[in-house]
Amino acid sequence: MSAVIPYAREDAGAPPSLVADYRSTVPRSPREPLVRIPATLTETTGPTGCWDRLMGPAMADLTTQHRAPPLGQRIIVTGRVLDERGLPVPDTVMEIWQANAAGRYVHVKDQWDAPLDPNFTGAGRVVTDGEGRYRFVTVRPGAYPWGNHRNAWRPAHIHLSLLGPAFATRLVTQLYFPDDPLIEIDPIANAVPMPYRQRLVSRFDMSVTEPNRALGYRFDVVLKGREQTPFEEDAHDH
Amino acid sequence: MTIDVADRIPAERLDNQHSDIFGQTPSQTVGPFFHYGLPWKGGADLVGRSDMGARAELFGEEHYVLNLSAPTGTPLGKVIEVAGRVIDGNGDPVPDAMIELWQANAAGRYRSADDRREAVPVDPHFVGFGRASTDNGGVWRFRTIRPGRVPGPDGAWQAPHLALSVFGRGLIKRLATRLYFADGEGNDTDPVLAAVPVARRGTLIAEARVGGWWLDIVLQGPGETVFFDL
């Protein structure tokens, strides 16, 4: 049987669990230290090649899910999923969800006074290609208020969810937009120390932009990598 | 030298694409509004065709764009139900959390390219991955197969277990933990349980109740669940 090669631990850019300025972390973050466990097959494996069966077909274009196009600035968000050595992560599922152009979620618990758009849900899902690439078409989400403190506004963001190859590589994060003045005062973005917070800021990229159609943003997601290269001891399996 | 107007591009910024800060993408919370994006109908039912796992009442029917799990045959093994509450540091249930499940099949094999043990069979009717939203009482629930034993380090065998991730508003990072069974074969020699202080091992061990297995996940405070540093 092949040896289990563990994944790297989190790097210097990782946020803590407790950030007092983000009030919900106060009663919800663990107080005991995390327990280091030996890496086993449980942590180094993850579901392979069964996304359609679990969740249905890909939904890469969030602007064509309803009768008419949604209101708002049409954008393309694209990039690659990589490991921390820069190697692509192919065939991994990436899910997104977001508010509409006015900053309102279709969720019933989102009750602030911004309009819903009957032509926008804001959920998408794709599987990366052989080079780890993904691409979504959506609208740019609006900023929205939240109850964390007086006059609190979340910067515009898209929620991202990635499994990667293993239980150990699971990641949920948020993509922000360049030059948004709310980022530097947002308690959730500020959970990530500088300069690593800038890893969450997408790049406006003219080469992604499509003439007469959509602005383009580039964002790579970097997952944990293996601590060392696997040996070729399993060559007979192939 | 001039640049043609159509070739102009904005100045570079220190951002996601900048090589100076290349590294792991930092984690951020799922927030409170993930229900129409992550937990699909049937995501918590790994053996049947119910719509367990989703909370479709939290958004309009026209916004349900996730699929029902495609029909499958019956997986091998003993069908079990596992459930519990998510509880915060004030002792209150957490109604806006999501639990994600990863487990081996009844034979102890993971449906993964990285589990290469060909002598142990994959079950074509079982994936072993699921998601369950907590309800208004903070309760999550899965219907699945009791997993077989999986090898651990140095030839040791692990006791049957489910790997769980906890997500929610206020959780900047997912919390990774495990669920073991009170009657599980090998609990006393499991290499992961052995890494947990004795006094806290019980936080990972589900108890048998009428209707299934039960394990509360306590985020903070007395009886705080053991979470792992992966």
Ligand SMILES: [Fe+3]
């Ligand atoms: Fe949000």
